[in-house]
Structures are given as structure tokens and as C-alpha cells.
Amino acid sequence: RDEPLVLGIETSCDETGVGIVRGHTLLANTIASSVEQHARFGGVVPEVASRAHLEAMTPTIERALDQAGLRFTDVDAIAVTAGPGLAGALLVGVAAAKAYSLGLGVPLYGVNHLAAHVAVDQLEHGALPKPCIAMLVSGGHSSLLLVPDVAREVIPLGSTVDDAAGEAFDKVARVLGLPFPGGPHIDRVAGDGSGTAIAFPRGKYDDGTLDFSFSGLKTAVARWVEARQRSGESIHVPDVAASFQEAVVDVLTRKALRACEEHGVRDLLIGGGVAANSRLRALAQERCDAAGVRLRVPRPGLCTDNGAMVAALGSDLVAAGVAPSLLDIPADSSLPI
Ligand code: KG4
Numbered sequence: 174r175d176e177p178l179v180l181g182i183e184t185s186c187d188e189t190g191v192g193i194v195r196g197h198t199l200l201a202n203t204i205a206s207s208v209e210q211h212a213r214f215g216g217v218v219p220e221v222a223s224r225a226h227l228e229a230m231t232p233t234i235e236r237a238l239d240q241a242g243l244r245f246t247d248v249d250a251i252a253v254t255a256g257p258g259l260a261g262a263l264l265v266g267v268a269a270a271k272a273y274s275l276g277l278g279v280p281l282y283g284v285n286h287l288a289a290h291v292a293v294d295q296l297e298h299g300a301l302p303k304p305c306i307a308m309l310v311s312g313g314h315s316s317l318l319l320v321p322d323v324a325r326e327v328i329p330l331g332s333t334v335d336d337a338a339g340e341a342f343d344k345v346a347r348v349l350g351l352p353f354p355g356g357p358h359i360d361r362v363a364g365d366g367s368g369t370a371i372a373f374p375r376g377k378y379d380d381g382t383l384d385f386s387f388s389g390l391k392t393a394v395a396r397w398v399e400a401r402q403r404s405g406e407s408i409h410v411p412d413v414a415a416s417f418q419e420a421v422v423d424v425l426t427r428k429a430l431r432a433c434e435e436h437g438v439r440d441l442l443i444g445g446g447v448a449a450n451s452r453l454r455a456l457a458q459e460r461c462d463a464a465g466v467r468l469r470v471p472r473p474g475l476c477t478d479n480g481a482m483v484a485a486l487g488s489d490l491v492a493a494g495v496a497p498s499l500l501d502i503p504a505d506s507s508l509p510i
């Protein structure tokens with residue numbers, strides 16, 4: 174009971190998330206998503222997301238306190254995603270967090286969204302091994318990180334030079350006539366297809382870096398489909414989905430294990446929305462087993478954007494004795510790790 178109660182707020186993209194933790198114990202995790210409002214645009218519309226955050230902020234905080242059976246006055250610290258993300262969306266969460274911090278007289282911690290994706294795993298699997306390698310794959314980011322200590326030091330090793338992995342899933346899904354967000358649909362449809370049916374390109378596979386590139390793959394799939402549509406040939410959607418998915422997860426797992434090898438690290442964490450992908454989970458497990466690397470993947474609800482991840486990192490910052498943020502912290506859309 175000695176550990177402080179931390180309330181975390183996440184608004185970097187289209188989910189308004191609020192989490193409450195004590196230490197690494199998750200007490201509440203509530204979410205309001207505007208994903209359905211973006212579906213007809215085929216991607217997140219920043220202005221729509223900001224407005225939805227504004228409407229959802231207070232009710233989502235109240236639901237979290239209800240879920241945990243707590244009152245505002247029980248909260249010892251507030252953590253909020255300060256970046257990276259959509260500027261207007263971040264601003265709503267940061268403004269709310271400042272107001273609650275000031276009103277309650279408790280410290281405020283502005284946290285990095287990517288580091289929070291790493292910290293959240295501790296709510297499920299306990300304290301992180303130090304160091305570990307983290308691979309974050311979502312609609313907004315594809316990053317490899319060396320994590321000596323998530324509260325104090327996170328070192329970027331590589332990231333995508335063009336599209337994020339989830340973005341590629343969403344764009345290819347659109348080409349195949351599947352709904353947005355497309356990742357889960359490709360995952361499902363691919364179950365009836367073969368990952369070796371079509372040889373799609375694997376960008377930056379053996380280039381000696383820990384960076385990713387998915388835009389060439391996305392274009393290759395679109396061209397392949399268009400060529401067949403033009404000639405009136407029918408396509409087997411499950412084979413296209415499975416072959417595309419195989420190309421993505423092959424590159425992701427290869428680079429993740431290369432990062433472990435280059436840095437002599439034996440623990441790999443995979444997070445972000447794409448970590449929900451069944452083929453990614455299976456191939457990562459297979460390659461980790463072969464390399465003697467332990468794999469940690471949080472359950473899907475903790476992989477996608479949520480408030481618990483922000484609270485988890487906030488809790489680590491308090492425990493590490495890191496100084497709180499000042500009340501004038503900005504929302505920084507391109508906050509570096
Ligand atoms: O982390 P997240 O909820 O939001 C951010 O983008 O930050 O990730 C959403 C992304 C979307 O691109 C979605 O298509 C993808 O994660 N995704 C998946 C799966 N579930 C979600 N991609 C592949 N397979 C899945 N099962």
C-alpha cells in the first residue's frame with residue numbers, strides 16, 4: 174500500500190485512455206475510441222480525434238475511478254503522454270492532466286508514448302529485465318529500442334524510413350477491399366491463405382541497419398492486385414493477405430533478433446497494435462526459441478494504445494525518483510525517445 178497511486182492519461186492518436194496503477198498492479202483501464210468516426214476516411218483524421226478526446230476525457234477518467242473503486246483524492250500522481258503523436262490530440266490530454274495535477278495538488282509526469290508501450294508489459298509479466306530489446310509496431314510507429322532502464326534510459330536503434338508496419342497493413346487491407354483498421358482483417362483472412370503463395374519484396378532485409386521500410390512492399394502488393402484486376406483475372410485474397418503478412422513479419426522478427434544479437438541481449442519485448450498479429454507472435458516465438466531469447470508480448474488490450482501504459486511508466490518514474498515535469502510542459506508531436 175506504500176506505493177503511490179498513479180493515474181495515466183493517453184490521447185496521442187484516436188483512443189482516449191485512462192489507467193490507474195499502484196506499483197505494477199493494474200487497478201483500472203478504461204478507453205473511448207473514435208476509430209469508427211475515422212473508418213470512412215480510411216485513416217485517423219486529426220481534427221475529429223481531438224474533438225472526440227475533448228468529449229471523452231472526463232467520462233473516461235470517471236469510469237476509471239469507478240472501476241478501481243477510488244476517488245479523485247486517492248490519486249498521488251498524474252502521468253500523461255506528452256508525445257509523440259497528433260499535436261491537437263496530445264494537447265487535450267496534456268491540458269486535462271495539468272488541470273487535474275493542479276487541482277489535486279499532485280505531481281505531473283509527462284511521458285514518452287514509445288517508452289510507455291514498453292513499460293506496460295510489467296503490469297502483466299512483472300519488472301522488465303535490464304536491459305531488454307523492445308520492438309514497437311503500430312499504425313504510427315515501427316521502432317527498435319535498446320532499453321537499459323525504461324524510466325531512465327531508452328536508446329533508439331532503428332525505425333521505419335517510410336510507412337509504419339500497421340500503416341502498411343491498413344493500406345494493403347484497403348487495396349484488398351477489407352475495412353479499416355485493416356490489420357485484424359488481414360490477420361483473419363490470411364488464416365485461409367498461404368504465406369509462400371506470392372514472393373513479395375522484403376525491404377531493407379539485409380542492409381546491415383536496424384531500420385525498416387514497408388512502402389515498397391505496399392506498392393508491390395497494390396501493383397500485383399491491379400495488374401490482375403486489369404486483365405480480369407480473379408485473385409485469391411487469402412493468399413495475397415498471407416503473403417503480404419509473411420513479408421512484414423519476416424522482416425520484423427529478423428531485425429528484432431538481429432538487434433538482440435548485436436547488443437548481446439537475451440530478452441525481447443514486442444508491443445504496439447501489430448503485436449496482436451497471430452503470425453508475428455508465432456514466428457517471433459519460433460525464432461526466439463531458436464536463438465535462446467526470451468519473448469514477452471503483452472496481451473492485445475495492453476499492446477494497443479491505452480491509459481494503463483502511461484500510468485505504468487509514471488509509476489516507474491516515481492519509483493526511480495525522477496523529478497516531476499513542470500506545469501508548463503508542452504505537448505510535443507515529435508518528442509524524441
Ligand atoms: O497501437 P495501435 O492501437 O495504435 C497506434 O497506431 O498507435 O495500433 C493500431 C495498428 C493499426 O494499424 C492496426 O491495423 C494494427 O495496429 N493491428 C494489427 C492487428 N491488430 C491491430 N495489424 C496486424 N495484425 C493484427 N492482428
Ligand code: ZN
Pocket residue numbers: 286290311313445477478
Ligand atoms: Zn502507440
